[in-house]
Amino acid sequence: MDPRTPVLVGIGVASQRVDDAAQASEPLDLMLAAVRRAASDAVPEPARLLAGIGRVAVPRGRWRYRNPGGAVARAIGAERAVTLLASVGVLQQTLIGDACRAIAEGETDTALVVGGDAGYRLLRAGIAGGVASEQQQDDAPDVLLAPRDELLHPAEARAGLKMPVGLYAIIESAWRAANGWSVEEHRDRLARLYARFSAIAADNPFAWNREQVAANQIRNASERNPMQAFPYTRLHCSTWNVDQAAALIFCSARRADKLGIAVSRRVYPVASTESNHMTPVSARARLGACPGAGIAGRAALDAAGLAPSEVDLVELYSCFPVAVETCCEELKLPPARDLTVTGSMAFAGGPFNNYVLQATCRMAQLLREGRGRHGLVSSVSGLLTKQGFGIWSSRPGRDGFALRDVSGEVARALDTRPVLESAEGSARIAGCTVLYERGKPPRGVAVVDVGEARAVVETGDAALLDRMESSELCGTQVHLGPGHSFTL
Numbered sequence: 498m499d500p501r502t503p504v505l506v507g508i509g510v511a512s513q514r515v516d517d518a519a520q521a522s523e524p525l526d527l528m529l530a531a532v533r534r535a536a537s538d539a540v541p542e543p544a545r546l547l548a549g550i551g552r553v554a555v556p557r558g559r560w561r562y563r564n565p566g567g568a569v570a571r572a573i574g575a576e577r578a579v580t581l582l583a584s585v586g587v588l589q590q591t592l593i594g595d596a597c598r599a600i601a602e603g604e605t606d607t608a609l610v611v612g613g614d615a616g617y618r619l620l621r622a623g624i625a626g627g628v629a630s631e632q633q634q635d636d637a638p639d640v641l642l643a644p645r646d647e648l649l650h651p652a653e654a655r656a657g658l659k660m661p662v663g664l665y666a667i668i669e670s671a672w673r674a675a676n677g678w679s680v681e682e683h684r685d686r687l688a689r690l691y692a693r694f695s696a697i698a699a700d701n702p703f704a705w706n707r708e709q710v711a712a713n714q715i716r717n718a719s720e721r722n723p724m725q726a727f728p729y730t731r732l733h734c735s736t737w738n739v740d741q742a743a744a745l746i747f748c749s750a751r752r753a754d755k756l757g758i759a760v761s762r763r764v765y766p767v768a769s770t771e772s773n774h775m776t777p778v779s780a781r782a783r784l785g786a787c788p789g790a791g792i793a794g795r796a797a798l799d800a801a802g803l804a805p806s807e808v809d810l811v812e813l814y815s816c817f818p819v820a821v822e823t824c825c826e827e828l829k830l831p832p833a834r835d836l837t838v839t840g841s842m843a844f845a846g847g848p849f850n851n852y853v854l855q856a857t858c859r860m861a862q863l864l865r866e867g868r869g870r871h872g873l874v875s876s877v878s879g880l881l882t883k884q885g886f887g888i889w890s891s892r893p894g895r896d897g898f899a900l901r902d903v904s905g906e907v908a909r910a911l912d913t914r915p916v917l918e919s920a921e922g923s924a925r926i927a928g929c930t931v932l933y934e935r936g937k938p939p940r941g942v943a944v945v946d947v948g949e950a951r952a953v954v955e956t957g958d959a960a961l962l963d964r965m966e967s968s969e970l971c972g973t974q975v976h977l978g979p980g981h982s983f984t985l
Contacts, residue, residue, distance in 0.1 A: 504758075506540075509536070510741070518629050523631050525560070525568055528742045547575060548573070550573065554592040554609070556850045560615075561631055563638075565582070566578070589876050593857065608747045613848065616738040620738045645775065658953070668785055668880075669817070671971055672823060674971035705741065707844075715732040724933045735815070736843055743855045743858050765890045765892060767871075769886070771884070774789065774905075775882050781913065787824065793884045794824065796903050808871050813836045824875055838872070926944075928943065930965070931966055
């Protein structure tokens with residue numbers, strides 16, 4: 498084996514559920530707890546391992562720290578480490594792949610990727626009418642990663658689609674129509690899928706919610722499970738008001754040997770692939786498809802020399818159901834197999850911009866336990882905008898570690914349409930949903946085909962909203978009126 502082969506040697510997860518926000522740890526403290534657990538997971542005396550970390554990468558959460566990686570590095574005695582901060586819109590898999598690349602290319606012998614969020618602490622502070630305080634930082638990271646383009650088209654923002662759930666629900670409707678399912682049949686399918694996820698979460702010691710939930714409770718809206726954007730109830734959506742952090746410590750095979758880390762504790766990153774091509778939802782010609790997942794996923798499998806059937810454990814990014822469904826379809830995974838090892842972001846918890854680290858910790862744990870030889874973890878950024886994949890194994894890859902960016906291939910494969918700021922006349926629905934916002938009446942939003950272009954339109958008509966939730970309107974001709982409105 499090449500002595501520079503990157504190896505995952507330490508995993509650490511930290512969480513809390515403290516109702517008094519004043520008594521709860523802030524996100525940076527949760528991250529530090531996760532790092533120390535990861536180090537203790539790797540070696541009995543972790544100080545030497547921590548001091549040798551040469552790279553610390555952190556995905557941004559719902560906090561105001563300017564350079565959390567620097568604070569972590571100073572706290573663990575790795576003051577000379579290069580620090581990276583990734584803005585929202587950068588794949589979490591990008592940080593993992595970059596850490597492994599830095600080791601494989603000899604930039605460092607040891608790298609840390611850590612992230613965390615304290616959404617429950619923020620929620621409890623808001624309920625109490627207070628503020629969740631944080632440490633102040635004046636320094637800046639050595640490297641700041643940011644997306645090149647905007648995630649949201651101005652027409653989508655104008656229609657009030659600023660929260661991801663609405664646009665994901667629109668994609669879901671197009672996916673449903675493309676598969677020929679009725680509205681009721683589709684809702685049943687989603688409920689069964691997520692009921693299985695809740696059962697898996699019940700077996701995950703790191704999960705936020707370990708209570709199994711019946712399919713009908715997930716499917717149907719209720720006071721505790723309100724509709725968010727049809728057909729998504731709250732239990733279909735990522736649970737982001739959680740206090741969770743996770744840390745991954747990588748080192749070269751050479752340093753793992755010097756530290757005496759047992760081979761049985763090592764998990765190998767075999768391949769990391771990503772697509773960073775960005776196209777707004779309403780501009781995608783095939784609204785219910787995600788070709789980037791297929792291209793990036795197959796690139797990862799090919800680099801690892803694996804067929805989809807040879808992957809024992811799978812974790813598909815599960816911010817909303819359609820992210821799971823389209824990825825499963827693109828990779829030709831048997832739909833009957835389990836598609837998560839955590840229990841999904843709905844039940845295991847979806848800390849803001851940090852879930853892939855949580856999922857990778859769980860994947861590594863299961864591989865160590867011999868529950869499989871190969872695992873796949875997918876990553877999504879934005880509105881099903883970017884896609885990333887990591888292949889993990891209990892054995893070294895046949896060709897070492899592979900890192901590939903397939904953004905160019907995805908750009909060539911993704912057909913687009915211009916999006917109009919306004920339009921009137923005849924159009925055809927490409928995807929639609931009914932949005933439910935607290936304190937406001939429900940309203941319908943649709944992405945429509947206007948000739949070879951697109952538009953984003955709205956309606957508040959009660960009869961039309963009922964139709965949108967009871968029958969398939971994708972493909973239906975509508976009339977566009979003034980004020981970005983539409984009628985049948």
